[in-house]
Amino acid sequence: MISAEDLILVTDLYELTMAQAYWAHGMTGLATFSLFVRELPPERGFLVAAGLEDVLRFLEGFRFSPEALAYLESTGIFSRAFLETLADLRFTGDVWAVPEGTLVFANEPILEITAPILQAQIAETYVIHQIHLQTMIATKAARCVAAARGRALVDFALRRTHGVDAGLKVARCTYLVGFQATSNVLAGRRYGIPITGTMAHSFIMAFEEEEEAFRAFAETFPERAIFLIDTYDTLEGARKAARVAQEMARKGQRLLGVRLDSGDLLALSREVRRILDEAGLREVRILASGGLDEYRIAALLEAGAPIDAFGVGTRMGVSEDAPWLDMVYKLVAYEGRPARKRSPGKASLPGPKQVFRFYAEDGQMQEDVLALREETVPGGMPLLEKVMEGGRLLRPHPPLAILRERFQKEFRRLPERYKALRNAPRYPVRLSPALASLTNALTVRRGELGEG
Amino acid sequence: MISAEDLILVTDLYELTMAQAYWAHGMTGLATFSLFVRELPPERGFLVAAGLEDVLRFLEGFRFSPEALAYLESTGIFSRAFLETLADLRFTGDVWAVPEGTLVFANEPILEITAPILQAQIAETYVIHQIHLQTMIATKAARCVAAARGRALVDFALRRTHGVDAGLKVARCTYLVGFQATSNVLAGRRYGIPITGTMAHSFIMAFEEEEEAFRAFAETFPERAIFLIDTYDTLEGARKAARVAQEMARKGQRLLGVRLDSGDLLALSREVRRILDEAGLREVRILASGGLDEYRIAALLEAGAPIDAFGVGTRMGVSEDAPWLDMVYKLVAYEGRPARKRSPGKASLPGPKQVFRFYAEDGQMQEDVLALREETVPGGMPLLEKVMEGGRLLRPHPPLAILRERFQKEFRRLPERYKALRNAPRYPVRLSPALASLTNALTVRRGELGEG
Numbered sequence: 001m002i003s004a005e006d007l008i009l010v011t012d013l014y015e016l017t018m019a020q021a022y023w024a025h026g027m028t029g030l031a032t033f034s035l036f037v038r039e040l041p042p043e044r045g046f047l048v049a050a051g052l053e054d055v056l057r058f059l060e061g062f063r064f065s066p067e068a069l070a071y072l073e074s075t076g077i078f079s080r081a082f083l084e085t086l087a088d089l090r091f092t093g094d095v096w097a098v099p100e101g102t103l104v105f106a107n108e109p110i111l112e113i114t115a116p117i118l119q120a121q122i123a124e125t126y127v128i129h130q131i132h133l134q135t136m137i138a139t140k141a142a143r144c145v146a147a148a149r150g151r152a153l154v155d156f157a158l159r160r161t162h163g164v165d166a167g168l169k170v171a172r173c174t175y176l177v178g179f180q181a182t183s184n185v186l187a188g189r190r191y192g193i194p195i196t197g198t199m200a201h202s203f204i205m206a207f208e209e210e211e212e213a214f215r216a217f218a219e220t221f222p223e224r225a226i227f228l229i230d231t232y233d234t235l236e237g238a239r240k241a242a243r244v245a246q247e248m249a250r251k252g253q254r255l256l257g258v259r260l261d262s263g264d265l266l267a268l269s270r271e272v273r274r275i276l277d278e279a280g281l282r283e284v285r286i287l288a289s290g291g292l293d294e295y296r297i298a299a300l301l302e303a304g305a306p307i308d309a310f311g312v313g314t315r316m317g318v319s320e321d322a323p324w325l326d327m328v329y330k331l332v333a334y335e336g337r338p339a340r341k342r343s344p345g346k347a348s349l350p351g352p353k354q355v356f357r358f359y360a361e362d363g364q365m366q367e368d369v370l371a372l373r374e375e376t377v378p379g380g381m382p383l384l385e386k387v388m389e390g391g392r393l394l395r396p397h398p399p400l401a402i403l404r405e406r407f408q409k410e411f412r413r414l415p416e417r418y419k420a421l422r423n424a425p426r427y428p429v430r431l432s433p434a435l436a437s438l439t440n441a442l443t444v445r446r447g448e449l450g451e452g
Numbered sequence: 453m454i455s456a457e458d459l460i461l462v463t464d465l466y467e468l469t470m471a472q473a474y475w476a477h478g479m480t481g482l483a484t485f486s487l488f489v490r491e492l493p494p495e496r497g498f499l500v501a502a503g504l505e506d507v508l509r510f511l512e513g514f515r516f517s518p519e520a521l522a523y524l525e526s527t528g529i530f531s532r533a534f535l536e537t538l539a540d541l542r543f544t545g546d547v548w549a550v551p552e553g554t555l556v557f558a559n560e561p562i563l564e565i566t567a568p569i570l571q572a573q574i575a576e577t578y579v580i581h582q583i584h585l586q587t588m589i590a591t592k593a594a595r596c597v598a599a600a601r602g603r604a605l606v607d608f609a610l611r612r613t614h615g616v617d618a619g620l621k622v623a624r625c626t627y628l629v630g631f632q633a634t635s636n637v638l639a640g641r642r643y644g645i646p647i648t649g650t651m652a653h654s655f656i657m658a659f660e661e662e663e664e665a666f667r668a669f670a671e672t673f674p675e676r677a678i679f680l681i682d683t684y685d686t687l688e689g690a691r692k693a694a695r696v697a698q699e700m701a702r703k704g705q706r707l708l709g710v711r712l713d714s715g716d717l718l719a720l721s722r723e724v725r726r727i728l729d730e731a732g733l734r735e736v737r738i739l740a741s742g743g744l745d746e747y748r749i750a751a752l753l754e755a756g757a758p759i760d761a762f763g764v765g766t767r768m769g770v771s772e773d774a775p776w777l778d779m780v781y782k783l784v785a786y787e788g789r790p791a792r793k794r795s796p797g798k799a800s801l802p803g804p805k806q807v808f809r810f811y812a813e814d815g816q817m818q819e820d821v822l823a824l825r826e827e828t829v830p831g832g833m834p835l836l837e838k839v840m841e842g843g844r845l846l847r848p849h850p851p852l853a854i855l856r857e858r859f860q861k862e863f864r865r866l867p868e869r870y871k872a873l874r875n876a877p878r879y880p881v882r883l884s885p886a887l888a889s890l891t892n893a894l895t896v897r898r899g900e901l902g903e904g
Contacts, residue, residue, distance in 0.1 A: 001453075001454045001455060001456055001458075001459070001617075002453045002454050002616050002617070002620075003453060003455075004453055006453070006616075006638055007453070007616070009637045009638035009641060010610070010616050010619060010636075010637075010638050011610075011636075011637050011638075012608070012610055012611065012635040012636070012637070012649055013635050013636075013637055013640075013647045013648060013649035014635065014649030014650055014651055014652060015649075015652075016637065016649075017649055017651070017669075017672075017673060017676075018651055018652060018654075018655045018669075020672055020673075021651075021655070021668055021669050021671075021672040021673070022655075022658070024668075024671070024672045025668045025671075025672075027658060031654075031658065033654070068641075071637075071640075071641040072637075075640070075647065077673075077676070117658060121652075121654060121655075124611075124652070124654075125610055125611050128611040128612070129610065129611050129612070129613070129615075129616070129619065130615075132611065132612050133614050133615050156464070158462070158463075158464055158577055158581065159464065159576075159577050159580040159581050159584065160580070160581070160584050160776045160777075160779070161581070161614065162585050162613065162614035162615065162617075162618040162770070162775075163581075163585050163614060163615050163616070163617025163618035163620075163621060164454050164459070164462050164581070164615070164617040165453075165454070165614075165615025165616040165617045165618065166614040166615035166617065166618055167462060167581065168454075168615075169615060183464040183465050183466065184462075184463075184464070184465075185461045185462075185463050185464070185465050185468065185523075185524075186458055186461035186462050186463075188465075188523075188527070189461060189520075189523040195465045195527065196465060197464055197465035197466030197467075197468075197469055198466055199466055199469070199470055199473075200466060200467075200470060200573075200576070201782070201783070201793050201795070202470075202483075202485070202573060202576075202782065202783035203470045203473070203474075203573075205783045205786065205791040205792075205793060206474070206479060206483065206569060206783060206786045206791075216473055216476075216477045217469075217470075217473045219473075219476070219477075220469075220472055220473040220476045220477075221469060221472075221473070221529075224469075224529070230795045231793055231794070231795060232793075232794050232795075233794075261795070262795040262797060262798050263795070263797075314776045315776070318614070318770075318775040318776050319775075320775055320776065323614075323770040323771075323772055323775040324612045324766045324767070324770050324772065325612075327612070330653070330654065331653070331654035331657045331658060334657065334658045339657040339658075340657075341653050341657060341683055341684075342683070342684050342685075343653070343682045343683060343684075343713070343714040343715070345714060345715075346714050
C-alpha cells in the first residue's frame with residue numbers, strides 16, 4: 001500500500017519546484033527551519049509533542065527511488081539535470097528536537113532542522129504531517145488521561161480514524177500518554193501495545209437470545225470475557241450477564257466486566273453496579289464506551305458514576321474539538337542570516353532556538369524562556385536535544401514504554417490549572433532578551449505574533 | 453510501511469474474538485451487514501458515498517498471512533485450531549453497493565455484505581474505516597465545489613491531513629467531486645490526478661529581496677509560475693510580481709498567477725486585481741489560500757471577490773466542522789432471520805435493503821424510498837448494485853475520471869436547497885410499506901431511529 005520509498009513523495013509539489021529553483025540558482029547554503037504551533041486551539045492549555053521517531057526514520061531513509069524519479073520525469077515539470085541531483089540526494093543535516101512526550105506551548109519549537117536548503121525544504125511536508133498528527137492526538141489523549149483520574153482508558157478509535165496511518169498513530173500516541181491498551185490489532189503487532197476488546201452488538205444479535213450469546217462467548221473465552229449489555233435493554237442485559245457470571249463463578253471462572261455503550265451512562269452504571277453487587281459480583285468491572293471524550297469522562301466521574309474503565313473512540317481519535325493544529329515549519333535562518341516572515345497574524349520569530357524550562361521548588365513547572373539556541377539561560381532546563389548530526393542518528397529511538405514512563409512523570413509536574421479542560425490559563429512563555437531584541441531588529445509590528 | 457497483507461490486521465480485536473466464538477459454536481450461517489450513516493451532522497444536507505474501490509480490493513485480498521497468524525498466536529488469545537481456520541479463510545460473499553460518487557442520506561445503505569458470518573464480521577473494521585473517511589471527505593469537498601460556483605479548486609490539505617492514508621484519500625476524493633488538482637505528489641502518481649503548486653514563504657525568505665525570489669522562480673519555471681505575494685506586504689508584493697510579470701511578457705512568457713495566503717482576502721484580492729490590471733496583466737489569475745473552506749469561499753464570492761481559484765487545505769482535509777460521521781455496519785439478517793438492534797438512539801432497520809430514487813420531470817431528485825432488497829418499487833431507480841458475488845468482482849473498478857464525470861452529472865440533479873451550507877432541509881427518505889411493517893413487527897419504539 002505505502003512503502004517506505006513512497007514517503008519521499010508524501011510532499012506538496014511546491015517543495016520540489018522550489019528545490020529546482022534553489023538548485024538552478026546555485027543556492028546550496030544551510031537553512032534552519034523551525035517547527036512549532038503558532039497558537040493553541042481555544043480548548044488546549046498544553047500540547048504533548050509526538051511523532052519524532054517517524055520523522056527521524058524518514059530522514060534516515062530520505063532518497064528518491066528510480067520509480068519516484070520516473071514519475072517526476074513523466075510530469076514534464078522538472079529538468080533532467082535536476083532529477084539527477086535528486087537521485088543522489090541524501091539528508092545530511094542536523095536535527096534538534098524535544099523528546100516525544102514533552103509538554104510544549106505556542107511558539108516553542110518542537111523540532112529544528114539545519115541542512116542544505118534543498119534537503120530541508122523537501123523534508124517540510126512529511127515533517128509537519130507526522131508531528132502534527134501525533135502531537136494533536138497525544139494532546140487529546142492526555143486530556144482524557146487527566147479527566148479519567150486514574151481509571152483505565154483503552155483506545156477504541158480505529159474504525160473512524162482518518163485512515164490506516166492515523167489508526168496506527170492514534171494507538172501509539174494514546175499508549176504514549178498512558179492508555180492501557182488498544183483495540184487496533186496491527187498497532188499491537190507494530191508497537192507491542194497490549195490489545196483488548198469486548199464484543200459487538202452483531203454478536204448478540206446473531207444468537208436467538210442475548211443470554212445464549214453471553215454464555216457462548218464465556219465458553220470460548222472464560223478468562224477474558226466482557227459482555228456488551230445494551231443491545232436490547234441494558235438492565236435486563238445486566239441481569240442476564242449476572243446470571244451467566246454466576247454460572248462462570250461456579251466453574252471457577254470470572255467474568256471480567258460488562259460494557260455499556262448507549263443511553264444515560266451515569267444512571268445505567270449505578271443501576272448495573274447495584275445489579276452486579278446484589279448478585280455477589282463486586283469484582284465484575286463496568287466499562288463504558290460510546291461517544292466518550294475528556295468532557296464526558298470528567299462529567300461522569302464528577303457525578304460519581306461507578307465506571308471502572310472507559311473505551312474512548314471516535315471523538316478522541318479525530319480530536320473532534322480541535323481536529324488540526326496551527327503547526328508550521330518556518331525558515332528562521334539562511335546562510336547564517338536570521339529570517340522572519342511578517343504576514344499579518346502569521347509572523348514568526350527569527351533564528352535557531354532553544355527552550356529553557358524553569359521548575360518551582362516543589363518540582364512543578366513554572367515558566368519557559370524561549371531563547372536563541374546559542375544562549376545560556378541560567379537555571380533553565382534546555383528542552384531541545386541534538387538528535388541527528390550530519391544525517392546520522394545520535395542515539396537509538398527510545399522504546400515506547402520508556403517514553404510512556406517519562407511522559408507520566410512530566411505530566412505530573414504540569415500544574416493542574418493548565419490541565420483544565422476548558423479555559424485553561426496560558427502557561428507563561430517569555431522571550432529571552434536576546435531573542436526579543438533580534439525580533440525587534442527585524443521590525444516587529446504590534447500584534448504580528450498573533451498574541452493580541 | 454503498510455503492506456496489503458497488513459490490512460487484514462487493521463481491525464478491532466473483538467472482530468477476531470467474536471469470530472472464534474462463532475466458529476467454536478459452529479455458527480457458519482450467512483449474515484448480512486449493512487453500512488450506513490445513522491444521522492447526518494447538523495451542517496450536512498447530503499453525503500457523497502466514496503471508498504468502495506478500496507473496500508473491494510481489500511475483500512479480494514482478504515487473507516491472513518503467516519506473519520499475521522504468528523502475531524495472533526503470540527497474543528495467547530486464540531486457539532491453534534481457530535488460527536488454522538483463519539489461515540484458509542477467504543472472502544466468498546456478495547457485496548451490494550452504491551457506486552462511488554452517489555448522493556446518499558441518513559439510514560440509506562452505502563454497502564451491504566452477505567457472507568458467512570465469520571468473514572462478514574472480520575471485514576467490519578476496515579470496511580467502515582475506508583468508507584467513513586472517503587465519504588466524509590468527498591462530502592466536505594463537494595460542499596466546497598458547490599460554494600465555488602465554477603471557480604477552480606485545488607487540494608492543498610496534505611500537511612495537516614491525519615496521516616499518509618488520509619492524505620492520499622483526500623486527494624482522491626477531492627478529485628472525484630471536481631477539484632482540478634492536488635499538491636500531493638504521491639497521490640498524483642497513484643491516482644493519475646494532476647499535481648500543482650506555487651511556492652512557500654521560505655522560498656521568498658531565502659532570497660535577500662522578494663522581487664529577486666520571483667525573478668529566480670520565473671527563470672526556472674517560465675511556463676508555470678504563481679508568485680506568493682504576502683510574505684512581507686501583500687500590495688507591495690503585488691507590485692513586484694507585476695514588474696516581474698511585465699519582464700516575463702517582454703520575453704514572451706506569461707505569469708500564471710499570484711497567490712494570497714493571509715489577511716483580508718476580499719479587500720486584498722480587489723486591490724491586487726487593480727494593480728495587475730493597471731499593469732496590463734488582466735490574464736494573471738488570483739489564487740487564494742489560507743484557512744479556506746466552503747463557508748469562507750461562499751462569503752468571498754458573495755462579496756464579489758475577484759478570485760479565480762482557491763487552494764483549499766486543512767479545514768477541508770480534516771472535515772473540520774464534521775470530522776466524523778455516525779457511520780455503522782450493522783447485522784440486519786442472520787440465516788435469513790431479520791435482526792435489529794434496539795439500543796436507545798441507535799436502533800437499526802432490519803433486513804437487506806435497496807434504495808429507490810425518484811426524479812421529478814425536470815430531472816431533479818425528488819425523494820428516496822428505502823425498501824427491502826427483494827421489493828420492486830415502480831418508478832424508482834435502484835441505487836445499490838451487486839458488485840461482488842462469491843468473492844469475485846463483477847466488473848472492473850471504474851476509473852476515477854469516470855466517477856468524477858458521473859458525480860458532476862448527479863450533483864446537478866440535487867436541488868439547490870439541499871446544497872445549502874447551513875440548515876439545509878432534510879431530503880425526503882420514506883420507508884416502503886414492507887420495510888415499515890417488518891420494522892414494526894420487530895417492535896419499533898417511538899424515537900428509536902433517532903428521528904424524533
